[in-house]
Amino acid sequence: MYCLQWLIPVLLIPKPVNPALLDTHDMFMALYLLGFFLERKPCTICSIVFLVTVSLICYSGIGKCLLWSTNCDTVRCGNS
């Protein structure tokens, strides 16, 4: 479970309020995670735990998914 301590902070980083920065933020998160998995090679258990956590967050509909912005944020849905 040691490698999880590098992954938990990623889940806690808040999304930017400015909608112009959302895409940049998503890209940064994706690149960070890609680099992390390539460089640190977390063990299988930690990887699975992390992926399950991200999936739960993304599909629970609380609008805090860190990888994409499919959830209805107040920022994006307010204009349409």
Ligand SMILES: [Zn+2]
């Ligand atoms: Zn581990």
